[in-house]
Amino acid sequence: MTHSQAPLTLVVWSDYVCPFCYLEVPELDALADRFGPQLSIKWRAFELRPAPVPTLDPDGDYLHDIWARAVYPMARERDMTLRLPRLQPRSRLAHEAAKWAMDHAAFSTLHHELFRGFFEDSLDLASPDALLDTARRLGLDEGSLSRHLAEGRYRDAVLKDQQDASYWGLNGVPAMLLLREGEALDSIQGAQSRDHLIQTVARFI
Template identity: 45%
Template sequence: MPNTPSLYIDVWSDYVCPFCFLEVPVLDQFRAAYGDAVEFRWHAFELRPEPAPLLDPDSEELHRNWAYSVLPMAEEREVTMRVPPVQPRSRKAFETALFARDEGRFDVVHRAIFKAFFEDGLDVGDVDVLLDIAATCGLDPESLEAALNEGRYTEAVIEDERLAGEVGITGVPFAVVSRAATDSVPGKAIALRGAAPVEHFIEAVDRLLPDGLPQPQ
């Protein structure tokens, strides 16, 4: 029988949000500590969907935010980051990640999209860039291109964002740590806003499961 997780972490993020990328190593730490007892579920949240104006990559405000907030946290979390020269929309990147999930390659593509933008400064809103990322990650770029052209995953992205609205999410990263319900214990959830440190996730687990996290069955 497949393992049944004892805990779920739903994470809403955007591939063009630096703080979402900075949360990846934190979640890796948490995964290393709890293993298969936890299931991560990533959700789309476009900070600037059509027709919202895009950020100016050369703006003083953006560079000030990087200098005083992003880069100090990147150094603390040992993440390589550079100010991207472009500020794209991210819907096609999310659709690419969903295609990868269906192909069993979500994690590697998810990380590759983040790194392409924040390490290499590539336009992850450009389909050709996404096709190259897919090919590098072992996916068939022609199949991905067909899926993107058909809008096969567009509704799934919109559904993620509709759910975010129901939850009351207005910014990312945003995580919901929830306890799986059992016959004797009801489900329960704790929300964590922003680029929370791993200690906050562990504290949430302690509150949700004061007797400790049981191993998956």
């Protein structure tokens, strides 16, 4: 296989409290369907407001303004249901839970449900009990998840993802890096249309 024929990898950094990351999920799912084995999509953690950075005020003007100007219009365009969450939790534990799910062949299921739960039902992503209840509802091994969260087994992996984003000069999400055999071909920042994503990837297929 020549270098140009090697599969592409799209590394996606996102945060479960970022509405634009959730809005990009169906676009990326469609991208995976479009290119199949020619493209591998890898999700990575990016905590927008790690401690001690203050979390946003759920009732503050900033969130209400950006949701009115950008989030709700984009959600309508993409036929998605989003509601401004009643809380703004830290997302570290949710990212750790997602890492656990990667090792238990359940990432896609939990990944989608964490986004949906937060942006439709105001799921408290910082609550171990809420995360374990989510795992239980999905039929996942909540006992295993509970042990791993309590031990912080995936904390370093989450921090490593954040460090990798900094290495590539990415400081916001959603952010995507298109790679072939470790070589960066292009970067994509912000929520993008399906057509834009397809055109970007197709240039390198």
